[in-house]
Amino acid sequence: FLDEWTAVKNYGGKTLIYGGGAESDIFIAASKFTGAHQPCDTASDDVSLLAFTSGSTGLPKATMHFHRDILTIAETFAKEILQPNETDIFAGSPPIAFTFGLGALVIFPFWAGATSLMLEAAAPPILLKEIATHGVTVLFTAPTAYRAILPLLDETPIPTLRRCVSAGEHLPKSTWEAWHAATGIKIIDGIGATEMLHIFISAADDEIIPGMTGRVVTGFTAKIFDEDFNELPRGEPGLLAVNGPTGCRYLNDARQSNYVKNGWNFTGDIFIQHENDYFQYQSRSDDMIxxxxxxxxxxxxxxxxLTHQAVIESAVVGLPDEERGMIVTAYVVLRPGFIASDELKKELQDHVKSTIVPFKYPRLLHFVETLPKTTTGKLQRFRLKD
Incomplete structure (x- = not known):
């Protein structure tokens, strides 16, 4: 990163480096300062942070968020849905450089006067061990981590855990049900965005409907539109648009006009809004096959x-096909003890046919060791398409 920064031309400001021990290290500079520190005079609508998108769909974008936005996500999602208290101990896998982790491990526990357990590495086995060791009560992680932890729970029980939150990637209904059966805990699903800073549709406790993301958090409004900006009736899939106390502000990026249209923030997701006001995720708009x-x-x-016993992870994309336009293609990671074979491939294809509808089954199915993901655990489907 330093090599890239030093290559930047026409920058006249001062650069301080976090760590390293050189003269430009912010800690060294602070230790040598002998004058009086003057607090910066800020307003609620001054830019407080630049948060970068994870790059799950391509080149990351820098989003600008105000000081008031930080309190807003605490006073909306945390207060209404999460409901933490000062005795809680938070932990999770998302890095705090991304807004899912920033809210989960910094903003929400600070707001509640709670404790945050910071982990150097948070692979599922390590995360599970630390939850048990430190009596973690609130967990934030991705659906893949919940699935990876499930077979380890018999050896490492986690009786202190009371709240589990999943975001950043679609939470499969099968994962929710398996976790609830094993722990008795209802995972709080939610959709958020770096552009919106955190979660704006969710549900908790008895308000949760497995397979549904939830309803809009108080203060936000969401609607479903078609590509011509016509609002769609309940029950029809379309583009999710949201507005509220936070919103997209890209830093010097022409893609702002793609995200914000007519005062609405278009997240790039396809949802259905049902008659009961619940929103149900369908896919990313560019992942509909x-x-x-x-x-x-x-x-x-x-x-x-994922409902098949042999599968621990899966990813599905559409690949070009002369006859069908696109062909449903699956990439599957097998659980330990299962061996890739043509027989298992057909078994999985038949399983999909019988579980949903036959025409949706993956005509191409590949067994892989891992799936491409961002550092926040989001699946990078565009890499599979390439």
Whole structure:
């Protein structure tokens, strides 16, 4: 990063480095300062932080958030949905450089006067061990981590855990049900965005409907539109648009006009809003597969695959096909003890046919060791398409 920064031209400001021990190290500079520190005079609508998107769909974007936005996500999602208290101990896998982790491990515990357990590395086995060791009560992580922890719970019980939150990637219904059966805890699902700073649709406790993301958090409004900006009736899939006390402000990026239209923030997700006001995730707008004229939502096929005992992770994309336009293609990571074979491939294809509908089954299925993800655990489907 330093090599890239020093290559920047026409910058006249002062650069301080976090750590390293050189003269430019901010800690060294602070230790040598002998004058009086003058607090910066800020307003609620001054920029407080630059948060970068994870790059799950391409080149990351820098989003600008105000001081008031930091309190806003605490007074909305944390207060209404999470409901933490000062006795809670927070932990999770998301880095605090990304807004899911920033809220989970810094803003929310600070706001509640609670404790945050900071982990150098948070792979599922390590995360589980630390939860048990430190009596963690609130956990934030991705769906893949919940699935990876499940088979380890018999050896490492976690009786102190009372709140689990999943975001950053679609939470399959099968994962929610398996976790609830094993722990009795109802995972709080939610959709947020770096552009919006944190979660704006969610539900908790008895308000949770497995397979549904939830309802809008107080203060936010969400609607479903078609590509011509016509609001769609309940029950029809379309583009999710949201507005509220936070919103997208890209730093010097022409893609701002793609995200914000007519005062609405378009997240790039396809949702259905039902008559009960609950929102149900379908797919990313660029992940909807149109095969032989049929719409196939990749997460629906992934969830069907995950209900098979041999599958621990799955990813589904559409690849070009002359006959069908696009062909449903699955990439599958097997659980330990299962061996990739043509017989297992057909078994998985037949399993999808019987679980959802036959025309949505993956005509191509590849066994892989790992799936490409960002540092926050988001699946990078665009890399599979390439």
């Amino acid at each position: 149109i095969s032989s004229g049929y719409n196939v939502a990749a997460p629906e096929v992934e969830n069907a695959l």
